[in-house]
Amino acid sequence: MAAASAGCKQSDHQKLNGSPLFKRQLLRRLPHRCRLCGGAARGIGLCPHCRADLPWLPAPRCPICALPSEDGQICGACLSHPPAWQCTRSALLYDFPVDGLIGALKYRGDLSLAPLLADCLAGVLDGAAVDAILPLPLHPARLAARGYNQAMELARPLARRFHLPLVHAAVQRVRDTPPQAGLDRAARLKNLRGAFLARPELVSGLRIAVLDDVMTSGATLGELTRTLKQAGAVAVECWVVARALPPGQT
Numbered sequence: 001m002a003a004a005s006a007g008c009k010q011s012d013h014q015k016l017n018g019s020p021l022f023k024r025q026l027l028r029r030l031p032h033r034c035r036l037c038g039g040a041a042r043g044i045g046l047c048p049h050c051r052a053d054l055p056w057l058p059a060p061r062c063p064i065c066a067l068p069s070e071d072g073q074i075c076g077a078c079l080s081h082p083p084a085w086q087c088t089r090s091a092l093l094y095d096f097p098v099d100g101l102i103g104a105l106k107y108r109g110d111l112s113l114a115p116l117l118a119d120c121l122a123g124v125l126d127g128a129a130v131d132a133i134l135p136l137p138l139h140p141a142r143l144a145a146r147g148y149n150q151a152m153e154l155a156r157p158l159a160r161r162f163h164l165p166l167v168h169a170a171v172q173r174v175r176d177t178p179p180q181a182g183l184d185r186a187a188r189l190k191n192l193r194g195a196f197l198a199r200p201e202l203v204s205g206l207r208i209a210v211l212d213d214v215m216t217s218g219a220t221l222g223e224l225t226r227t228l229k230q231a232g233a234v235a236v237e238c239w240v241v242a243r244a245l246p247p248g249q250t
């Protein structure tokens with residue numbers, strides 16, 4: 001009986017250790033140390049020196065895709081293939097050490113990094129006029145395997161800070177698309193067609209910010225934007241923590 005009870009306790013303990021809620025509560029009680037150098041961190045997880053040293057996205061940028069552009073004009077790529085969204089707001093280049101921080105949040109369950117990364121993004125959101133935030137949905141199979149959606153973890157602190165509702169139930173990812181890497185533009189678009197299903201009653205008439213960790217080609221966010229607009233959303237902005245530069249652009 002005692003052994004069975006101990007076994008039960010241990011398994012409960014293991015379960016709690018793996019729970020994102022438990023992890024969040026535990027990490028809130030830990031002293032604030034810089035996640036990059038271990039020094040004293042003010043606020044949420046970075047010391048002032050490491051925060052200043054992050055690869056902040058340089059200005060001027062194209063307002064549509066957030067990539068560097070001369071005089072902040074719309075870039076050639078956005079002129080020749082205008083995306084469905086209105087603008088992209090991003091804070092950081094997807095480069096060292098941001099790639100490592102996002103990787104730890106996304107693949108290693110380090111949810112304490114979400115408020116830190118969301119705080120970086122918050123700095124470029126002043127003046128944004130949206131009605132709701134939609135974290136990029138994961139396919140249910142991927143959500144079950146990972147246990148959380150990193151975009152949702154990033155969206156929560158921003159929703160609280162800007163007093164915006166999260167409309168995560170508005171869109172479902174109905175197809176788990178194969179990885180996009182290595183595909184050309186046309187193949188990426190075909191690969192994503194019909195990946196999302198929106199509920200018009202939850203998005204119609206709204207200006208929506210779709211939130212993700214990184215924008216690479218923008219194909220996934222483009223397909224989500226098209227789905228939202230077909231469902232009646234009046235405007236869509238992309239909010240991404242980091243922007244990956246296209247190959248060959250440095």
Ligand SMILES: [Zn+2]
Nearest residue numbers: 034037047050
């Ligand atoms: Zn530091």
Ligand SMILES: [Zn+2]
Nearest residue numbers: 062065075078
């Ligand atoms: Zn552009």
